[in-house]
Amino acid sequence: MFWILIFSALLISSLGLFMLLSKKHILSILIGIELILNGINLIFIVVAKTQSSFLADIMIMFILVITACEVAIGLAIFILNQRLNKTIDIGELDSLRD
Numbered sequence: 001m002f003w004i005l006i007f008s009a010l011l012i013s014s015l016g017l018f019m020l021l022s023k024k025h026i027l028s029i030l031i032g033i034e035l036i037l038n039g040i041n042l043i044f045i046v047v048a049k050t051q052s053s054f055l056a057d058i059m060i061m062f063i064l065v066i067t068a069c070e071v072a073i074g075l076a077i078f079i080l081n082q083r084l085n086k087t088i089d090i091g092e093l094d095s096l097r098d
Contacts, residue, residue, distance in 0.1 A: 005046045013039030025088045026081065030074040037067045 016035025019028055041060055048056030077096070078088065085092040 002046060002050060006043065009039045009042035009046065011039075012042065024090050026074070026078045026090055026093075027088060029090065030071065030078070033070060033074075034067065037063055037070075 013036050016032045016037075016039060019032030019035065021032075023029055023032065041063055044056045044060045044063070047053070048060070077093070080096060081093060082088060085095060
């Protein structure tokens, strides 16, 4: 059961990495980052259950907080880009600097 969960976590993380590198839309990139972080969290959960360690629990909570902050900032950028440029393409983000 341990290796099945580890392989599924690696599959989730690799799928997130593929989405992060191959898409040009902001939402797809955010979803890719979320999948990577959730795969890492799954690895930490499996290790915490097998080792009975509290350090993994702390790392899981830390990653969840980072994930929530990333989603809030990413969606704010997405909404701002959608309102100003009328597109969700990542190539138009340079116009938000002004």
